[in-house]
Amino acid sequence: MNCNVAQKLIQLYLDNELEETAARAVEHHVAQCRECRAQFLDLERLVLAVESLPRVAAPPGLFQRTHARIAEYQQRQARSWQRRAVLGLDILMAVIGLGFALEAGDRFLRSLPDLGLDTPFDLFNSLVVVAVSVDLSLVVGIGLLVIAGSLAILQLIPQDHATSHA
Amino acid sequence: MAQLDDLLLEEAKQNPAVFDELVLRYQDRLYNFLYRMTGNREDAQDLAQEAFLRIFKALDRFRSGAPFLPWMYKIAMNLAINHQKGRKRTTPLEDDVPTTSLFSSPESVAEQREAQRHISKAIMELPADYRAVVLLRHGDELSYEEIAQVLEIPLGTTKVRLHRARMLLQQKLRAAGIKTGDHELQRSPKAHTTLPG
Numbered sequence: 001m002n003c004n005v006a007q008k009l010i011q012l013y014l015d016n017e018l019e020e021t022a023a024r025a026v027e028h029h030v031a032q033c034r035e036c037r038a039q040f041l042d043l044e045r046l047v048l049a050v051e052s053l054p055r056v057a058a059p060p061g062l063f064q065r066t067h068a069r070i071a072e073y074q075q076r077q078a079r080s081w082q083r084r085a086v087l088g089l090d091i092l093m094a095v096i097g098l099g100f101a102l103e104a105g106d107r108f109l110r111s112l113p114d115l116g117l118d119t120p121f122d123l124f125n126s127l128v129v130v131a132v133s134v135d136l137s138l139v140v141g142i143g144l145l146v147i148a149g150s151l152a153i154l155q156l157i158p159q160d161h162a163t164s165h166a
Numbered sequence: 167m168a169q170l171d172d173l174l175l176e177e178a179k180q181n182p183a184v185f186d187e188l189v190l191r192y193q194d195r196l197y198n199f200l201y202r203m204t205g206n207r208e209d210a211q212d213l214a215q216e217a218f219l220r221i222f223k224a225l226d227r228f229r230s231g232a233p234f235l236p237w238m239y240k241i242a243m244n245l246a247i248n249h250q251k252g253r254k255r256t257t258p259l260e261d262d263v264p265t266t267s268l269f270s271s272p273e274s275v276a277e278q279r280e281a282q283r284h285i286s287k288a289i290m291e292l293p294a295d296y297r298a299v300v301l302l303r304h305g306d307e308l309s310y311e312e313i314a315q316v317l318e319i320p321l322g323t324t325k326v327r328l329h330r331a332r333m334l335l336q337q338k339l340r341a342a343g344i345k346t347g348d349h350e351l352q353r354s355p356k357a358h359t360t361l362p363g
Contacts, residue, residue: 011329015303017310046336049285050304052278058197059211066189066215070222074182 001029006036014040014047083155090148090155097144104138171234179225189218195306196242202301203246205290213249217242236315239302243316247294288338296331303328 001009006029012018013026030040171188178185196217201210220241228237289297295317302308302316314324 011325011332015310042336043332046332046339047304049281049339050289050300050335053202053282053285053305055194055198055305056201058193058214059207062193062197062211062214063186063189065211066193066218067186069215069219070182070185073219073223 001025003029003033003036006030006033007039010036010040010043014044086151087155090152093144093148093151097141097148100137100141101145102141104141107137172231175225175228175234176230178222182222185222185225188221192238193218196238199239199301199306200242200246202286202289202305203243203294203297204249205286209249213242213245217245220245233312233315235308236312239306239308239312239316240318243298247298250294284339284342285335288335288342291338292331292334296327296334299324299328300331300335 006026009018009022009026010030013023018026030037174184174188174191178188193214197210197214200213200217201207204210204213217238221238228234289300292300299313299317302313308316310321310324310328313328314321317324317327319327
């Protein structure tokens, strides 16, 4: 083994990454070559020096703070699913409500030619008649739209989140 | 150990309370790594919490049977590197407890503490990717393959990077006049020492 090869293998030797045959070859070369031996000892001392640094333990309370952050995340996830469910209900109600309202509006527009509107006063009279007749579809439709809109507004209001950092 | 990790991870996917066991099992290693990466205790605490939270969030996506340690360190390392960007690097606190025998003289303890302070400082001065590979190898005893998985680089590149990191460390220590062979340095025991208050 020459110095060029040995110097490339010294790191692997110190890291116990060489097979038996190669490791013995490195040992043999280092024992006989002063320059490679110096490099070997330098690297070995460096490794030892770095590995002599004490390992620090996690400070007291780290586990509890970590647990609390994860618990908070789980609660946010649960609230998020609740909000999605309510939003879905919002959309459904809004669609149904819009359907009722459009149906009522369509019937109103179809009835206009039969009302005999010759003067603006006739239009006023006709509107009063329609309103008084309490069209159920219109009431249901507007009611659903109001409820859906209210729920949507409530969902848009930001939730008050607790601070997550310890 | 790897089999126990697999069991804990699979169980944690179904029962989040089991995740606490993983935290207890690895918080010392993770905190130590982040402390050595950032040089700051408070940052290491914050990043450790964030790392465990990210691991928890990604549990469902973690492939069963894959090694847990490289994945954990990858998350921690990315957090540490992103955290360091744009922040002024801090030097480690002088609170490293030298690992010495009962028969060490006070002078020897002082010299060893000084040497370890320089070593810590030299490690902190390495580029983040070199620092990570040194810490993973010598602090956490990961294999070359595991380090390659953490850094997401080929095995050959890992060996080269480790070699260069060591050479750079040697240069810094020589420049500081530190001779690493002059003291009876011992490898730190695997049991952790608590930082003095």
